[in-house]
Amino acid sequence: MGNSGSAPEPDTDEFSSPAPAQEPAGLTLYKGERNSKGDFQWKEAAGGIHASLYDANEDATGRRPEWHFELEGGPVDLNAVIDDDFVFDLASRRVLFTVDNTIWALHTPAGGVFEALHAKYERALFENKWGLEDTLENRNKIMGTDGLQMIGKETAESLRAWADDMDVDVPTAAELSTPPRERLVGRRDAIHGLVMGAGDRSYLIRDGEINVMRNVLGGMEDAAVKLSFGMPESGGTPGTGRRSTRRSSLGPAAASGGGSLTPSRALLMAAESKMAMLTPLRKSNLIQADIETGRVVSEWSFQKDGVDIPMDDIVGDTKASQLEDRQTFLGLGTNRLVRWDMRDRAGVVQEMGSPIVQYAGGKDYARNTNFTCMATSGDGYVVVGSQDGRVRLYSESTLTQARTSIPSLGYPITDVDVTYDGRWVVATAAHYLMVVMTTYRPPGSEATLCGFTSRMGANSPAPRLLRLRLEDALRTGNKPLQKGRFTWVTERGRQERWVVASCGSYTVRWNLRVVKTANAQTVSGGGLTTVDQYQLLSKEEHVVDSAFMHDNFARSHGESMVVVTDNHVYNINDDEDSS
Template structure:
């Protein structure tokens, strides 16, 4: 048994994942020479993680040590010094990498090669929770990376002895001297590690991968496209894509007007899988790895993840282009040929943005002797957060329930996070009030009971929004969409009823600027399916301002959500995924961005209006609406026909969806908020998972995300006002606050054996 190869199948199996292996917790040290044969050991990061990553260069890899931030952590450097949050080393034989032991803990040490690191030795000390298997995998993967860099070919073609040339013997620091080269002790140590690896491989062979039941495509069809490739199925128990068949034919078939199926056939023509094209396929393309990954739902709605690896990038590119056109027609129920060339270009760019999800986070240097990477100041650690002096249990969430609110049989439905120190949760015709404590947690305050109108009719509030410096809440009654209600939160009673006739049903009401709720401003804006209007509660009778009511033709306008910038510019989105930007409520949109065909269920914008994020059920669209040519925002001036912005499509990787065992259904994605507070993060949720993206890293092309699982589905979520380190989460029967740093990578959340 070739141990290095067998482990390689486990670690290197998912070629679309830039991260090969990671040790999630440890301490990072540097040894500095102080004199003849003397040196000092200094702690660089008291809490860090070590990751081996692919780069964009073939057969080249890096070792990245990232600092993990903790609230209340004291800085490790003088006030006038800066400490990078990540240290990256090119993986090469000359770094003299080796495994050892320090005070009973597993360690990895290596030498620096760059000019600034030359003469220094670094050490990563694993936390006690690091398993022997994880440490062994980390070590062996380093040797495999060294092999590929030296010989410029895959390590799978190498004999075991060829990879062992990079293996230095283990050392023990402050424990026992390292065994002499070639000694029986050293040989036993190597043999022991190999035995562990072989045992894991044998256990892996004991189970067969779960396969979905086969669906069959309609018998009548017209062929649209076909490509040949290797078929792989994701196995959640090993967290790997496992090869199922080679030389398969991946086909796109037209089965009716605007109806398409994806079919994969074996070499003998047997149908291996078939499914209609739909947005919940969650398709991802990677040109770097020539792969197409998607989700498959069987008749029982179980979710699986398939991968096709194509023989060339050109074959993938051609298939991806046709797939995008077929998906557009399937979702929009209209011909791709009817789309203007300008909109086609915008849509093609959006589909192709998926490619970036599989690129390496960092590019290694092309210099064989040293690293030459330069990072932007914005490419900071995804755990970056303000530090404070409070101390509390970082692993526990602060739940804010008391019996009087928790025992209600109704379920939570709405969440409104205040800018002062309160959050409000709607449950049936009650509103729970929760106070934000000094630990970024929640304490139950009171319950507003029996929400009802002036006639005493019970109201189950929907579409709630805070108003007038958090002293009031405006809400809708889903049974009467022509009336809005203003509640005085100090008295806990509805004090005003606003009549809104002629709208054909109000869908949303929001402040007329992003932070208008921080003021005593009275006016608001709202929309129905085909109308936009301003509301002034000071008017007698109907509260809609007459000259600020804009009715649109029903055909082509089906508004679903709305948001505003800090200066009052407006973004409104529709049921076909289109987004329109305007700076005056009643004037035509300055910019109209076409949709992919999926309804937009929520929309948010940065305070300065530069970035818009739109939520569809299975993905998010992040759009930079600053025109680089004239430096004007899309709210204020139209984009030239050939210069429409490229939307970034943020979505969960299909294999992670398979691990979740359910389809994606996002809640409205939001930026963190706060006056003069830079937007740093994005939060949303699907099912029982809260998910965040580091916004600053996303802007630099790094689309990794972090998640946290709950025991029940998440109803609503949002950042605490004024910062991004705490997230308020409403579950059906609970309300909680979670620190953003307690979210983990999907690899950690879905690792093999996780309970």
């Protein structure tokens, strides 16, 4: 690329490595600052500067590429390693990035300069992320043959598919701009987790005990009840029950000691009358408690062919299964996806003393799949995230092979969720949420297919990224996004309307309908449409979880949500009458 005149259009058919040539002069640099009122604004820092990309390891034999973005000619020379945090604003031809906790925006003139810079950035990003030369062969190696289309740039067909159901469900301006109201519900020391119920109760996980919360319209209230489950003794023999005589206590919660357990995962079952729990100390065992009596009634072993199988996560067969009298559920291990059955092989519910959970189906993967999280839809479709960043979609009938595998963007997936109808998936990574539309139409067909039951491949609409604006990422201390999930719906005909995630001491809410109708004016992560319109709710301490109340407890004029911090519980509502 030359040093004068307009830059040529990038050659999108080739994947050659970006050349370390300078861009033309005439670029303008802006610095992001907050004024005395705390509002973010741009201030011109320099004009007539030069921008270039170069590989710092170009002459180092055997070292992976390390591409940098460098600006020269202004009062301050800037240098940033190429990563996913660069944002390209197509409408204003700006490149936004951060250097040493300061936000900068590079404005480019018309004439193809912006497009050429973006193309070179994408090639440099690929090489930095994967350590390989950016060739078509290497892209296929990393992403698969269809991967370039599955996580590629937005097309007209993709835009149409995303907005297909928006004719009857468009968000109002007031809905997007009105901040929700909050109410402090109570204070508890050392809250570790939240178990949401769709019935009368939800639960706070604490050290050695579980506090019962009463679900009410618009949120929850303290029920002044605690459950303190005793850890069953280890070493029991098959066919014998392992029961705890430790019962629930009424009144204000107090610290419990002794052998009381603190679950790492908890799942409500049997119309929310029982709670199944995993503990870090016994990952191949499932502890089941009766919530009505406040007692541990049995401890089950996860086994296949007589061998104990450790589990890292458990979820219900479907999104509504905790409301039903089901005896099956799903378990996830590092390289295992399993359906477990608490009945014997003849289909009769086991006695409480039986310690073996039957292996009812699934797969042990020989390769390192490194599964991290899973979720289920209303029909029992299963979405699984992994350490390598891939998202896999399984049908309700088989767990042995994913129908669709969505390529990695290079970062571990820590949480996943799926809408009740299975049309949308959200996958959480440290600095973005990826929303995937799972329905698609094959070329030349009017039939609508689903990625959970058939392979999407190159036919899938491009996913979209939800991320914080750079100034808000700095405000949160660059803390990771966690536990992205949709509005909680458990019946057909209801639409999820929001996506929520936690980030340090903040809760972030994106309107799902805004996500569906977003245009490709802002892109990141290699060219994916990026949505940075959201509500940011601040707390004074770390947010443990942010979760929507079940649809039964949402107020009529908006969604109801609960935010749990290290020591406090808040009800969050859109309804003006919630205070």
